[in-house]
Amino acid sequence: MASLTPQVRWAQRHPELYLRVELSDVQDPDITITDNVLHFKAHGHGAKGDNIYTFQIEFLEPVNPQPVCRVTQRQLSIMVKKKESHWWERLTKQEKRPLFLTPDFDRWQDESDAELELKAKEEERINKIIMKNRMPKDPFRHLKRGYLFMYNLVQFLGYSWIFVNMTVRLFMLGKDSFSDTFHMSGDMMYFCQMFSVMEIVNALIGLIKTPLAPLCLQIFGRNFTLFVVLGSLEEMQSKAVVFFIFYIWSTVEIIRYPYYLLSSIDIEWKILTWLRYSIWMPLYPLGMLAEAVAVIQAVPVFNSTGKFSFTLNYPLSITVPFSVFLQLNLIIFFLAPFILFRHMYKQRQRRLGPKKRKMH
DSSP, X not given: OEEEOOOEEEEEETTEEEEEEXXXXXXXXXXXXXXXXXXXXXXXXXXXXXXXXXXXEEBSSOBOSOOEEEEOSSOXXXXXXXXXXSOOSOSBSSSSOOTTEEEOTTTOOOHHHHHHHHHHHHHHHHHHHHHHHHSOOOTTHHHHHHHHHHHHHHHHHHHHHHHHHHHHHHHXXXXXXXXXXXXXXXXXXXXXXXXXXXXXHHXXXXXXXXXXXXXXXXXXXXXXXXXXXXTTOHHHHTSTHHHHHHHHHXXXXXXXXXXXXXXXXXXXXXXXXXXXXXXXXXXXXXXXXXXXXXXXXXXXXXXXHOTTOEEEOSSSOEEEOTHHHHHHHHHHHHHHHHHHHHHHHHHHHHHHSOOOOOOO
């Protein structure tokens, strides 16, 4: 295995020096700087087989003893930082340039070029500051953040009370707790669901950025189930399906609202973010299924009681039972997932999708 000296090109840029060693398939490069001398040793593959490549460079002035190296298939790049930021008249201490060392004019920078580059960077920095100062500052920014923090906190506490209350009663009473779920938690669920209408207002006035279609679909759909299907019929309030609806809703919201609460003060908890954009996958379909079951169970009750039914007097006297609207609502239950799930999937891809790797 022969010992050879490779061709090295060098360039001076302020305040670094760049060395480019032209070798193919460099293996195990050993690069050290001791006593201001760079020692290079590496294995490389040449036309006549494997060789050992070595060279030494004694720098003109002191440099940082920790070089930065980057290896590619065809070359090895070495960056050495000067200890004092000024221009050198040559690279080596010896006046006569070594035969293996040549200037790299493609990367060369003289003193005037460096001044122009520094001036351009300074102008860019000043322009960014000017643009930032020109942007109108929102005088109500802190007030909006405070409002969103309090809104999400109140909703989190409300749904947490429902979740904890139902969980404790489930462990204490078992299935017997199903029949009085509405009686024990209905008022708090009324409050939380009525308060959730403020999210639509927040989106309309620009406090939060979210599409209105899936937001309205979820809020009005839940409120219809709560106030009309369950709240208006005492016969429905003792059914076991109420427990499953309330429990699924509260489970989703005790994760969603803390996520938005922390986001309002620019804090992110990665576990909470993952749960926020993942837990909907099992719980949203289960919640919609439970709501659909409640509507199906309510149809015969509305038919027998005639509640909310009305009569069309003109041109024909026809009584329209409210169950017709319930049946139409069932169709929405099957169409809504296409809008809601698509929106949630896009959000999940945006927040948890694979990050694009930086290409060098």
